[in-house]
Amino acid sequence: MSRVDLVQVTKTYPGGVKAVDGVSLTVEAGEFMTLLGPSGCGKTTSLRMIAGFEQPDSGQVLIGGKDVTRVPPYERDTGMVFQSLALFPHMSVLDNVMYGLRMRRVPRPEAEARAKEMLALVQLAGYEQRRPHQLSGGQRQRVAFARALAVNPSIFLLDEPFAALDAKLRDELQVELRRLQQRLRITTVFVTHNQREAMTLSDRVAVMRDGRVEQVGTPQEVYEEPATVFVAGFVGMTNLFKGHVVAQDGGFVRVRTAEGFEIAGRPPRTNGAPPQALAPGQPVTVSVRPEALRLVQAGAAGAVGEAGAVGEAGTPTARESGEAAGESNGTGGIPVRVDMVRFVGELVEYHLFTPGGQEILCTYQRGQAAPAVGQGAQALVRVEPGEARVLWQ
Amino acid sequence: MRGGFPAQGAGGRLARALLVFPVGMLVVFFVVPLIMMFVVSFYRNLPGAGWEPAFTLENYVRAFSRGLYRDRLVYTLEISALNAVLCLLIGYPFTYYLVRLASPFWRKVGLTLSISTLWLTYVVRSYAWSVLLSATSGVGQLLMWLGLVDRPTGYTPGPVATVVGLVYVFLPFMILSLYGSLRAIDPSMEEASMNLGARPWRTFLHVVLPLSLPGAAAGAVMVFLLTMGNYVVPSILGQPAQWTMPVIITNQVMNESNVPFGAAMSVILLAVLGLLAYATGRLVGKARVNPYAGSRVAQGGEGA
Numbered sequence: 001m002s003r004v005d006l007v008q009v010t011k012t013y014p015g016g017v018k019a020v021d022g023v024s025l026t027v028e029a030g031e032f033m034t035l036l037g038p039s040g041c042g043k044t045t046s047l048r049m050i051a052g053f054e055q056p057d058s059g060q061v062l063i064g065g066k067d068v069t070r071v072p073p074y075e076r077d078t079g080m081v082f083q084s085l086a087l088f089p090h091m092s093v094l095d096n097v098m099y100g101l102r103m104r105r106v107p108r109p110e111a112e113a114r115a116k117e118m119l120a121l122v123q124l125a126g127y128e129q130r131r132p133h134q135l136s137g138g139q140r141q142r143v144a145f146a147r148a149l150a151v152n153p154s155i156f157l158l159d160e161p162f163a164a165l166d167a168k169l170r171d172e173l174q175v176e177l178r179r180l181q182q183r184l185r186i187t188t189v190f191v192t193h194n195q196r197e198a199m200t201l202s203d204r205v206a207v208m209r210d211g212r213v214e215q216v217g218t219p220q221e222v223y224e225e226p227a228t229v230f231v232a233g234f235v236g237m238t239n240l241f242k243g244h245v246v247a248q249d250g251g252f253v254r255v256r257t258a259e260g261f262e263i264a265g266r267p268p269r270t271n272g273a274p275p276q277a278l279a280p281g282q283p284v285t286v287s288v289r290p291e292a293l294r295l296v297q298a299g300a301a302g303a304v305g306e307a308g309a310v311g312e313a314g315t316p317t318a319r320e321s322g323e324a325a326g327e328s329n330g331t332g333g334i335p336v337r338v339d340m341v342r343f344v345g346e347l348v349e350y351h352l353f354t355p356g357g358q359e360i361l362c363t364y365q366r367g368q369a370a371p372a373v374g375q376g377a378q379a380l381v382r383v384e385p386g387e388a389r390v391l392w393q
Numbered sequence: 394m395r396g397g398f399p400a401q402g403a404g405g406r407l408a409r410a411l412l413v414f415p416v417g418m419l420v421v422f423f424v425v426p427l428i429m430m431f432v433v434s435f436y437r438n439l440p441g442a443g444w445e446p447a448f449t450l451e452n453y454v455r456a457f458s459r460g461l462y463r464d465r466l467v468y469t470l471e472i473s474a475l476n477a478v479l480c481l482l483i484g485y486p487f488t489y490y491l492v493r494l495a496s497p498f499w500r501k502v503g504l505t506l507s508i509s510t511l512w513l514t515y516v517v518r519s520y521a522w523s524v525l526l527s528a529t530s531g532v533g534q535l536l537m538w539l540g541l542v543d544r545p546t547g548y549t550p551g552p553v554a555t556v557v558g559l560v561y562v563f564l565p566f567m568i569l570s571l572y573g574s575l576r577a578i579d580p581s582m583e584e585a586s587m588n589l590g591a592r593p594w595r596t597f598l599h600v601v602l603p604l605s606l607p608g609a610a611a612g613a614v615m616v617f618l619l620t621m622g623n624y625v626v627p628s629i630l631g632q633p634a635q636w637t638m639p640v641i642i643t644n645q646v647m648n649e650s651n652v653p654f655g656a657a658m659s660v661i662l663l664a665v666l667g668l669l670a671y672a673t674g675r676l677v678g679k680a681r682v683n684p685y686a687g688s689r690v691a692q693g694g695e696g697a
Binding site for chain 1: 579581582584585586587588589590591592595599600603604
């Protein structure tokens with residue numbers, strides 16, 4: 001169990017593509033850290049630099065506080081699970097799991113005992129003599145875990161190991177992986193482009209883009225307090241409204257969207273720096289999660305031109321909420337047309353369109369009192385106070 | 394027939410009709426001559442007057458009883474084995490390097506160049522080496538210029554030239570065979586091995602080598618069999634001491650006009666080739682199922 005530090009690491013591939021661009025990241029001992037991002041964001045290259053398969057052009061890689069930047073992979077003491085798993089097809093399951101121990105010259109009886117122990121840990125006792133091709137996808141995955149962990153490495157590395165599995169199996173193995181990781185208390189770096197996977201597995205998530213780390217934080221932080229527009233859009237579903245600052249009062253920033261509606265939201269994350277006042281007119285983006293939006297019936301009159309006009313035309317509920325919002329944070333509601341209502345099991349999704357044609361997604365949990373608006377209906381959407389976040393553009 | 398053509402109806406008949414031509418060619422130009430050769434090998438040779446139909450085993454008895462012919466068969470097997478080993482030793486590192494080239498362009502260039510010599514006939518390539526290895530040009534002069542020898546030495550015709558020529562001619566087959574099997578190894582296999590603590594040479598020994606064994610075996614067998622059947626290289630680059638069975642057979646038929654004896658030796662050569670092809674085919678087939686059979690890790694002999 002050791003910590004990992006990437007210090008100002010940069011890697012440029014021949015052809016001038018900067019795969020990793022000045023990344024600094026610390027993974028605490030025993031922590032499960034996920035590098036999350038779209039393909040080409042540098043997450044796999046970062047992982048491969050920790051494993052020693054790639055050399056950074058500049059910067060340092062530290063494992064347990066020791067500089068291993070120039071140490072070859074076979075002396076780094078990491079256990080890696082590859083995207084293709086890379087199980088040795090010419091060896092039995094037992095020989096695969098024993099491989100690392102044998103390479104470390106552990107005597108055979110001892111190595112065999114340890115390998116069997118690992119196989120039992122991943123619930124594969126009895127499969128010792130099988131060949132990898134005789135196993136199911138999930139079993140192969142578990143052999144790869146056992147093989148990487150059998151040598152008791154100080155760092156556990158995983159490169160999109162679940163990419164090839166179907167959703168149900170993936171879920172099962174994720175739970176198993178997390179359990180394994182917590183049981184062994186091993187420092188783990190996990191690479192994925194699947195934000196759901198990142199959220200459910202990790203202690204902390206590093207969201208990467210174009211070779212840089214955009215935000216590091218707990219899954220909850222990254223979801224609820226995205227630092228950038230990219231993070232807000234990549235981690236979970238969100239509705240983004242471009243606009244400019246009207247004023248900042250109290251804890252909220254009032255933003256007028258491009259379509260002319262007003263939304264109040266919490267100011268951008270400062271990442272420790274003192275809060276910066278947002279000047280009126282400053283262009284910003286407001287991110288509102290689908291579950292933070294509330295849908296209210298627009299009443300018989302339907303056609304609502306502007307947010308301010310809501311109170312007069314709406315039902316008592318709409319009027320009330322419109323007024324309340326208007327008073328508390330200067331926000332009315334956004335008139336929308338209901339384009340589609342989808343039932344997704346635990347969720348109900350409302351696909352909405354603003355008069356200007358922007359699509360908005362609004363979700364209700366099963367059991368929540370969902371408004372009785374059907375396809376084609378006119379409605380108002382309003383933001384739960386404090387749930388919108390203003391982001392620098 | 395299942396995939397391309399429907400097995401029944403008009404399509405099936407058309408498919409069968411199309412097959413008549415290649416099958417006919419095969420029968421007329423391959424099967425029939427082979428049978429004729431087999432039959433003639435039992436005929437009696439009439440010195441100076443051709444041969445007469447008969448059933449005699451004297452050709453076979455002669456081929457096995459005379460030391461000369463037996464030695465030639467043994468020599469043919471030896472030089473073929475030597476060539477297979479040399480091609481493997483030269484071809485393996487080269488192909489491994491080629492496969493691991495990062496640029497697909499240079500990989501293709503390398504592969505194309507290394508098999509490009511196949512565009513020329515054996516005859517041209519053999520004569521080219523015969524010039525290169527002669528005392529008055531090429532290598533002989535080069536060695537003297539480098540100060541390695543006092544006088545330019547000619548290597549042709551002779552054993553050195555024969556071996557050089559055979560390696561040169563058959564190396565591309567080895568490279569082709571190895572290329573496919575080395576290319577099929579997922580590079581992350583090697584990374585996984587190194588990640589687990591194996592230094593590069595142990596990674597090679599325990600992962601790359603066993604996984605490429607089928608390709609290496611197939612290449613070696615191919616080179617071995619092709620060398621056994623080759624006439625041009627030993628006859629151009631070798632002295633009589635380097636003549637292989639095909640050269641001896643040609644001599645019997647063309648110079649001695651002893652067709653029945655030549656036919657008998659051809660049948661023997663063919664039988665040996667067929668037997669070896671069959672045996673190695675089985676061996677390689679097994680190796681595919683268990684390519685790790687020979688590894689020390691599997692047998693637990695690797696320990697400290």
